[in-house]
Amino acid sequence: xxxxxxxxxxxxxxxxxxxxxxxxxxxxxxxxxxxxxxxxxxxxxxxxxxxxxxxxxxxxxxxxxxxxxxxxxxxxxxxxxxxxxxxxxxxxxxxxxxxxxxxxxxxxxxxxxxxxxxxxxxxxxxxxxxxxxxxxxxxxxxxxxxxxxxxxxxxxxxxxxxxxxxxxxxxxxxxxxxxxxxxxxxxxxxxxxxxxxxxxxxxxxxxxxxxxxxxxxxxxxxxxxxxxxxxxxxxxxxxxxxxxxxxxxxxxxxxxxxxxxxxxxxxxxxxxxxxxxxxxxxxxxxxxxxxxxxxxxxx
Numbered sequence: 001x002x003x004x005x006x007x008x009x010x011x012x013x014x015x016x017x018x019x020x021x022x023x024x025x026x027x028x029x030x031x032x033x034x035x036x037x038x039x040x041x042x043x044x045x046x047x048x049x050x051x052x053x054x055x056x057x058x059x060x061x062x063x064x065x066x067x068x069x070x071x072x073x074x075x076x077x078x079x080x081x082x083x084x085x086x087x088x089x090x091x092x093x094x095x096x097x098x099x100x101x102x103x104x105x106x107x108x109x110x111x112x113x114x115x116x117x118x119x120x121x122x123x124x125x126x127x128x129x130x131x132x133x134x135x136x137x138x139x140x141x142x143x144x145x146x147x148x149x150x151x152x153x154x155x156x157x158x159x160x161x162x163x164x165x166x167x168x169x170x171x172x173x174x175x176x177x178x179x180x181x182x183x184x185x186x187x188x189x190x191x192x193x194x195x196x197x198x199x200x201x202x203x204x205x206x207x208x209x210x211x212x213x214x215x216x217x218x219x220x221x222x223x224x225x226x227x228x229x230x231x232x233x234x235x236x237x238x239x240x241x242x243x244x245x246x247x248x249x250x251x252x253x254x255x256x257x258x259x260x261x262x263x264x265x266x267x268x269x270x271x272x273x274x275x276x277x278x279x280x281x282x283x284x285x286x287x288x289x290x291x292x293x294x295x296x297x298x299x
Contacts, residue, residue, distance in 0.1 A: 014081035033067035050202035065272035088126035115187040116275035128159040133181035
């Protein structure tokens with residue numbers, strides 16, 4: 001079935017210009033939001049809790065804009081299977097490559113962190129074309145082996161090096177030779193990890209992964225944040241901000257906190273562009289404190 005879907009639907013659609021594919025986006029918006037309400041309860045609940053002072057109209061407008069943007073991301077991701085290099089560069093432009101270049105000239109690998117904001121897939125795929133560093137990212141292998149091969153090939157065709165999540169600990173313990181830029185999407189919900197950082201994010205107690213901070217300290221990698229803005233439909237700009245040049249000199253949690261503040265600032269510019277479909281706040285800090293106290297007193 002996956003082969004049929006790919007060769008009869010995804011691959012043919014990927015050759016269609018985005019100017020035409022956006023017509024499918026309108027239909028997808030109607031289907032996902034108006035017809036089946038795909039994760040609509042989760043999206044609305046997340047937005048309501050993140051903006052407790054908003055009116056119902058403000059929430060409704062943001063939910064509607066989110067599904068329109070989400071539908072655009074889907075068709076842009078389909079187009080990415082066959083998007084040529086020149087088009088990628090037009091649609092995801094790095095505005096200040098000189099920040100990275102200074103570290104490359106010094107032979108220094110870096111850590112790049114970002115969130116699920118705007119279309120994060122486009123810069124992740126083509127950033128390698130706009131910098132001297134070797135771009136690398138940790139990913140989770142797809143369950144379907146056929147689609148895994150196709151997605152892997154699409155994502156790596158411009159030089160991105162993917163490290164499978166299960167192999168990442170071993171890889172970072174003994175990195176390959178080279179000057180790398182490690183690309184981390186760091187706003188996922190850490191459902192099981194015990195190594196998390198708790199902070200207030202969008203008016204809520206939120207747990208964040210600390211993997212990017214811990215690796216940056218272990219390897220002494222400068223940490224850089226990507227602010228991804230949408231210039232117009234299908235066109236994005238990446239602006240780099242240095243979070244910390246010497247991570248080993250910082251107290252635990254400081255780098256993650258700075259990342260969280262930059263992520264929140266980016267989201268607040270246009271909340272509809274963040275990926276609201278995930279249950280990001282199902283992990284509760286109060287519950288974990290109680291469980292820890294019980295465990296410490298369990299004789």
